[in-house]
Amino acid sequence: MAGVLDSVNQRTQLVGQNRLELLLFRLRGKQIYGINVFKVKEVLQCPKLTLLPQRHPVVRGVAHVRGGTIPIMDMGMATGQQGIPTEEIPECFVIITEYNRKTQGFLVSGVERIVNLNWGDMQPPPKGAGPNSYLTAVTRIEDTLIEIIDVEKILAEVAPTRDTVAAEFIDEDVRESVKDKSVLVVDDSSVARRQIVHCMQAVGLKVVTKNNGREALEYLESLVADGSDIRDHLSLMISDVEMPEMDGYTLTTLCKGNPQLQNMFIMLHTSLSGVFNKAMVAKVGADDFMAKFSPDELAQRINEIIRDEPRSE
Template sequence: MAGVLDSVNQRTQLVGQNRLELLLFRLVGQQIYGINVFKVKEVLQCPKLTMIPQRHPVVRGVAHIRGGTIPILDMGMATGQRAIDEDDIKNCFVIITEYNRKTQGFLVKGVERIVNLNWEAIHPPPKGAGKENYLTAVTQLDNHLVEIIDVEKILAEVAPSDDNISETVLDKVNNGALREKKILIVDDSTVARKQIQNCMNAVGLEAVTKNDGKQAYDYLRELAQTVDNVADVIALMISDVEMPEMDGYTLTTLCKNDPKLKDLYIMLHTSLSGVFNRAMVEKVGANDFMAKFSPDELAERVMEVIDARS
């Protein structure tokens, strides 16, 4: 256990060829869950929690860690499972993560180990699977099913943010430049896809959505058979980095190495805000990077790109 806890921070900079490292953990029960190490800042024995008034039931309290105050969410409760007993919290662990420019901790029953996998071994959750609404992917490990939770969905439910674009930004919309432009949105999180799609629709852009890099690449390859230049149809592609089947790095590399897709403008849009490796973005040839999720910032950046390329 100590080895797992000590190594998390050192391994968050994994840069792989369509690979990822998962930190495995358990909630109340025997099911194994996973979270990408790239999003983990620290794992520690649950510290003393301070109760806060009018808190969401999923928030078990706040912890004072390294000079900051961090909300601690019960991962089991957040996904519709039984909460960790109050008397047992002190024996549990907290996974400190950074998503969408915010830091929070997730209370879990136990932490197992770190495993290194290929994204091709990570699959979308099967239809009808239990807790499907809170899963982005599943994988098999040692004959056990590992479920990867849609953390962005949890955060959207516990602490919803304003996803509307401000009137100030909407006033800047150039309808002429945006007319007949399509945006390709690639993200395995249903919440993230909907957020970005609503943002694009609000400024008059048609959005095409795909659940992972493989789906997006297959779509682009099919489109390339019918048009001279895909970039004339797709104004830009907004892609997550972490996705089953094929991650955003690999998708970007394949597109930039394909003569019919190389002119496509690619923005990597990810919740890996605090530990994101910009050198990797440049290595794979992405045109831009933005941390999730600011609707005004995203809308303005997209409009700037389209204006510049029109």
């Protein structure tokens, strides 16, 4: 166990070609779940929890960790399963993560190990899982099914954030100029896609969505199969980084290496806010990046991109 904890604490980023590392953990039962090590700040034995009045049932309390106070959420309860009994909490573990500019801990029964995989080994959840599933992907390791939790969905339910754009960030001139233009939004989280779609619609853009990099690349290649310019079809692409089958880094690299797609403006939009690898973004040739999720900041930046866009006339 100490080796696993030390390994997590030392890792803040993974540089590779379409690869990721997963921290495997258990809730109450035999099923194994995974979370990207890139989003993990620390793993520790559950510290003493302080109860909060009128807290969300999923929040089992707050903990004081390294000079700060963070909420501790029961991962099992958050995904509709049975929560950890109060008397067992001291024997459990907390995975401290950073998502969407916020730090929070997730209470789990046990931590297993770290595995290194290719995003190509990750598959979308089965269609039968339904729209309310808390999974973004599944994979198999040594004949064991690993389920990847949609943490953004959990956070949106436990601590909802505003996804509407404030009036002062809506530019009517931009809305008029993009009324016939589209943006491609690529994200494996249904919650994240919905948030970005609302924001882009407020800006005035039509929106096409894809669930992962491979779907997006196939769509882009189909648009230019007739020899047309990608900018005749899309104003820009906004892509997540972590996605099954093909991640955002690889998608960007392949687009920038394709003469028919290389002129498309690409923004990487990720919940990896605290450890976001700027050097990696530059290496793959992305035009911009932004940490999730501020609708006003995103709208303001898209307005700037549209205003700076070269005019074809």
